[in-house]
Amino acid sequence: MDIQNITVAGGGVLGSQIALQSAYKGFAVTLWLRSEGSIERTRPKLERLRGIYRQSLAALKTDPKAWCRGLTDSADVPAEKIDELIARVDAAFEGIVLTTDAAEAFGDTDLVIEAIAEVMDEKDAFYTSIKDVLPERTILCTNSSTLLPSAMMDFTGRPEKFLALHFANNIWQNNTAEVMGTAKTGEESYRAVVDFARAIGMIPLELKKEQPGYLLNSMLVPFLNSAEALLANGVADVETIDAAWTLGTGAPLGPFRILDIVGLTTAYNIVAASPAAQDPDSVAARIAALLKQRIDEGKTGINAGEGFYSYR
Amino acid sequence: MDIQNITVAGGGVLGSQIALQSAYKGFAVTLWLRSEGSIERTRPKLERLRGIYRQSLAALKTDPKAWCRGLTDSADVPAEKIDELIARVDAAFEGIVLTTDAAEAFGDTDLVIEAIAEVMDEKDAFYTSIKDVLPERTILCTNSSTLLPSAMMDFTGRPEKFLALHFANNIWQNNTAEVMGTAKTGEESYRAVVDFARAIGMIPLELKKEQPGYLLNSMLVPFLNSAEALLANGVADVETIDAAWTLGTGAPLGPFRILDIVGLTTAYNIVAASPAAQDPDSVAARIAALLKQRIDEGKTGINAGEGFYSYR
Structure with missing residues (x-):
């Protein structure tokens, strides 16, 4: 499965990080938000993250200890390459589409990463609302820390294409992504999400079954x-x-x-x-x-x- | 309380380490063993440890990463000082008195560190056997990992001068010493053992009450x-x-x-x-x-x- 367009739902602490990180690694990213107010609150978060990414990369020119595992493969990067990567941060930031329009956000997306509030009713309302807009091919991931994907899978109408992809805070640095399916998650979707996690600079940690709290x-x-x-x-x-x-x-x-x-x-x-x-x-x-x-x-x-x- | 003469009971993995470490740090050390056979089994352990101490110190001349926290206060030690310390290892090794004689081992000792088998009957027999030989001033410590000092204190006849001093394996490197009294341990004895632990290069970790398994x-x-x-x-x-x-x-x-x-x-x-x-x-x-x-x-x-x- 070829993932190119991804949509992040929710612009909170992790939603904004996942969006910028995915854009930085070359994916076309749409950030879906519930309201115009929410868009206004999300922009400064993305700007702050852009500053952190830029500074972390710049610091790597002189200090190998400034290395962030999610930004480069190793601490040993030539200065010209770092300048390129800084330009890529700016392009990523500029390229993220922020929208409240469900058709725009979900109508042609390959992968949705849901990072909305940890409230079961809100999860239900969200997955139900996008069900009819999503292409058949789209895989859905929840970043939920506290709710099990099996408790949400029926809201999605596509349990075989639904699983959890759980990030740690400050993902450009703490680049683990725990990948956890339900008993109904299809192998193909699971593998596609593992590959996607790796492609955005994460180290995928594969769980073979559901576990409250994941591994860590x-x-x-x-x-x-x-x-x-x-x-x-x-x-x-x-x-x-x-x-x-x-x-x-x-x-x-x-x-x-x-x-x-x-x-x-x-x-x-x-x-x-x-x-x-x-x-x-x-x-x-x-x-x-x-x-x-x-x-x-x-x-x-x-x-x-x-x-x-x-x-x- | 001034501790100078110490007696280690038992020449197992930790008994031999505690003996050499205490001698290396300047204490007069007697190692009490149950039998001549036990003395013969303990000598090669002490020789092996002498080799490790010598090698670890020598390596520090060229490699700061060879630093063992129990051997020197820091990794930064001049070469002449290291030669002095190596000579001190030899003197420590030579100076340890190995004996099966209870009067010789316990008749004039300030501190006993018991590191015999983790069997309650053996602990009982040991503490009962030395009771009448020990000077009144002597403090008794058990290195037991699995038995609580409160379960042994009555064997000693001096619960106010009895507590646990628990070492980690490879004490020249892993230099923590958990200090744990019972409800009857006197403050003076507790402080004396904390000071002793520090004097032999350990970092004392003070427990305020009994805890099975100590802290770690x-x-x-x-x-x-x-x-x-x-x-x-x-x-x-x-x-x-x-x-x-x-x-x-x-x-x-x-x-x-x-x-x-x-x-x-x-x-x-x-x-x-x-x-x-x-x-x-x-x-x-x-x-x-x-x-x-x-x-x-x-x-x-x-x-x-x-x-x-x-x-x-």
């Missing part, structure tokens, strides 16, 4: 939870627990540094939703309380300037 | 278990799961590389002992079966040349 979060959540439990139980302090992990495994970041990046609100939502947290004497409830206290003080993580550590 | 294993076990579950459930293959972790978190090793280092037999023993594994349909039972199959093929990890990966 399936490991990260129990790991972070065990660290949170050590803290909530008063076994050791934040710095000591992080040191045990970084010194013991050689990892660059301990669990509380990772939690500051993930954001304490996300961590709180995960633990507070667990059945165990309903018992106020449980470890889960103590973890939730500990996170809640920091969140109430505005210490929600690195983006707020403070979480478990201060970044001011 | 409390996080490592659920993390590795989640990765094993992904494999046992057929969600993805070994390489993909490892890539999800290393690319997603920047860690140098994925869970299956770590399992190869830990050893599949240890991982099997942990999961097979869990109550969940008794149900043959459980994920734990499937993980156990998967590990058992590899173990039966001789693929027990990096030391065997093959585990989840091949190292031949």
Whole structure:
């Protein structure tokens, strides 16, 4: 299957990144948005990303450590080639079509990547609304982190051409793409999406079956939870627990540094939703309380300037 | 409390490392062994370690990456200083007293580090046997990985001077020492052991209360278990799961590389002992079966040349 025209639905944090990255790698990209207001909110995001792409590439001229895995195949790129790539960023930015028109966005697209809100009713409404506009050939991917594709596949009317393609934040740098089908996803569509992910500079991680949380979060959540439990139980302090992990495994970041990046609100939502947290004497409830206290003080993580550590 | 004379009980993998490391850092070290046969088995271990210490130091003259955190404070050491340190390794090796005589080993010691077999009856017999020989001032530490100090403290007759000091393997390199008291451990003894750990080149990790598995294993076990579950459930293959972790978190090793280092037999023993594994349909039972199959093929990890990966 030959993918050339792609449509990204939703201009949020990831939608805008997926759009620019795909355009940068040579695909014709349409970004479908729900309203004119949404278009106005998306433009500055794309402009900001263009600046990051340009700066990251320019920095690579003098500093191999500035290498972003999604932008070039290696850190070793001649200066003239970098200038070409910077021009390509500008062309990509200019070339993205932003539209609220469903016929324009979906009438001749090979691949749709849906990155709208994580609300089942909105997913339902979206897939139902585009069903009759889409060409028969079009493959549909959801970038959903928390909803399983099998729960959405019937909305699409084409479960054999529907799967999940899950990106990490800052995709020009953290270039993994978890590819996860349902029991009904066809092999051809799955392979086409793996190839597409590779073509836009991602490292595809192939899941053979559905797994809530995909691969990374399936490991990260129990790991972070065990660290949170050590803290909530008063076994050791934040710095000591992080040191045990970084010194013991050689990892660059301990669990509380990772939690500051993930954001304490996300961590709180995960633990507070667990059945165990309903018992106020449980470890889960103590973890939730500990996170809640920091969140109430505005210490929600690195983006707020403070979480478990201060970044001011 | 001034610690000068230390006694290590047991000449196994860690006992011999703790003895040489403490002697290298200037302490008077006696290594107590149960029998003449045990002395004969311990000498070659100490000789091998002497070779590793000498080689690691010599390599540092030309290669900063050869730095072992337990041997020098930094990678930047002048060549003459390194020659001095190599001479110190030899002096340390020569100076260790190996004895089966309890009076000689324990009659005038400031600190005992017990590193004998992980069998409660043997711990009981050991602590009971030295009780009447020890000076009143002596602090006792267990290096036990799997038994809690509170379960042993009554054998010692001095629970206020008894705690756990838990080393990682290859302590000249992996220089963390988890310090964990019981509810009865006195503050003075705890501080003295933290200071001692630092004095022998370790980074002390202070636990404020008892925790089975200490800090590192409390996080490592659920993390590795989640990765094993992904494999046992057929969600993805070994390489993909490892890539999800290393690319997603920047860690140098994925869970299956770590399992190869830990050893599949240890991982099997942990999961097979869990109550969940008794149900043959459980994920734990499937993980156990998967590990058992590899173990039966001789693929027990990096030391065997093959585990989840091949190292031949």
